[in-house]
Amino acid sequence: xxxxxxxxxxSALLVCxxxxxMYFTGIEFPFxxxxxxxxxxxxxxxxxxxxxxxxxxxGRAALDQGWSGNISTYTDNNAENFSFIxxxxxxxxxxxxxxxxxxxxxxxxxxxxxxxxxRDRCPTVRWTAADAALxxxxxxxxxxxxxxxxxxxxxxxxxxxxxxxxxxxxxEENGYTLAEFCERIRVHVYETGGTAGGLAAVSAxxxxxxxxxxxxxxxxxxxxxxxxxxxxxxxxxxVTSRMMTIGAAAELQVRAYEENLxxxxxxxxxxxxxxxxxxxFEAVAEIAAAKSIDxxxxxxxxHGLGAGETEAPFLNMEDDTTLREGMCIVLxxxxxxxxxxxxxxxxxxxxxxxxxxxxxxxxxxxxLYEVTGFRSAH
Numbered sequence: 001x002x003x004x005x006x007x008x009x010x011s012a013l014l015v016c017x018x019x020x021x022m023y024f025t026g027i028e029f030p031f032x033x034x035x036x037x038x039x040x041x042x043x044x045x046x047x048x049x050x051x052x053x054x055x056x057x058x059g060r061a062a063l064d065q066g067w068s069g070n071i072s073t074y075t076d077n078n079a080e081n082f083s084f085i086x087x088x089x090x091x092x093x094x095x096x097x098x099x100x101x102x103x104x105x106x107x108x109x110x111x112x113x114x115x116x117x118x119r120d121r122c123p124t125v126r127w128t129a130a131d132a133a134l135x136x137x138x139x140x141x142x143x144x145x146x147x148x149x150x151x152x153x154x155x156x157x158x159x160x161x162x163x164x165x166x167x168x169x170x171x172e173e174n175g176y177t178l179a180e181f182c183e184r185i186r187v188h189v190y191e192t193g194g195t196a197g198g199l200a201a202v203s204a205x206x207x208x209x210x211x212x213x214x215x216x217x218x219x220x221x222x223x224x225x226x227x228x229x230x231x232x233x234x235x236x237x238x239v240t241s242r243m244m245t246i247g248a249a250a251e252l253q254v255r256a257y258e259e260n261l262x263x264x265x266x267x268x269x270x271x272x273x274x275x276x277x278x279x280x281f282e283a284v285a286e287i288a289a290a291k292s293i294d295x296x297x298x299x300x301x302x303h304g305l306g307a308g309e310t311e312a313p314f315l316n317m318e319d320d321t322t323l324r325e326g327m328c329i330v331l332x333x334x335x336x337x338x339x340x341x342x343x344x345x346x347x348x349x350x351x352x353x354x355x356x357x358x359x360x361x362x363x364x365x366x367x368l369y370e371v372t373g374f375r376s377a378h
Contacts, residue, residue, distance in 0.1 A: 021042050045092065089122065
């Protein structure tokens with residue numbers, strides 16, 4: 001379990017964001033973000049073992065994952081789930097003599113109703129926003145987290161390549177539907193050991209002018225295709241975006257892909273400790289303007305990754321966070337193809353002592369992938 005209090009300066013802490021709970025406890029509740037009416041949380045005081053709070057039916061999942069601290073659960077018969085969290089927090093703080101302590105909460109995440117209940121149950125506790133300090137901790141990955149993220153990235157890449165192999169083998173029979181291809185990615189991720197699936201989206205032709213379009217129909221020869229996918233291993237995320245064409249790529253499609261890599265390589269040149277996140281975005285925008293490349297800057301140029309699928313720092317014009325050794329950064333530069341398709345080749349880099357190290361690519365994506373029906377392309 002991580003040192004929760006490093007740099008916080010607080011006597012107690014209540015975290016309720018499922019990603020933060022996982023980060024500090026190692027316990028993964030895969031579907032917690034889909035059920036906001038079923039809050040989870042963990043109370044840390046530094047005096048006794050932390051107290052994990054969750055629905056009754058999720059308690060076994062925590063124990064199965066090796067949770068050795070205290071656990072308190074509520075059932076669907078509970079009149080008010082938020083009230084349970086507030087009551088239990090007040091009970092723990094009182095039992096440990098912390099009724100007048102400085103206690104941290106995730107102010108940007110915690111529901112207003114729960115915040116009001118906490119102030120009502122604990123009127124003398126000095127509640128303080130711990131968001132910034134927690135975000136700083138989550139940005140830096142230790143060796144164990146890095147290894148989990150490498151594994152997650154490998155599972156996702158192999159899941160994608162496995163789906164591509166199926167697609168290659170299906171071309172003579174008129175190919176898969178886009179929806180079936182999405183499902184193939186998810187299946188292969190699980191087959192390689194992934195513990196949770198995330199996004200699995202494929203868009204082709206004019207539909208790929210949108211970041212997300214419902215995958216409909218079959219793959220059509222000549223179209224430019226973008227694959228966006230994410231998955232999780234033991235609570236740590238991997239994300240990817242890859243490009244392909246059905247059949248041989250046209251000259252304009254190849255040029256659009258190469259233009260995207262020009263911007264991505266510029267971002268990679270800048271990616272190092274001591275550089276501001278906004279400076280990388282500015283450098284990408286500058287070279288895009290100089291070379292007349294259609295850069296879609298509204299998507300930024302990348303972001304952090306870890307317990308959350310998308311987290312700080314963000315490579316955009318507003319985020320002046322200084323990058324530090326130990327961060328994992330996704331370079332995600334979006335440009336336009338010949339039919340206004342969004343082009344993006346995502347990779348994740350760990351900022352180590354010798355510069356950025358790619359932890360997400362297990363296939364050479366330096367050229368546009370052509371689906372021609374031959375598995376020898378892998």
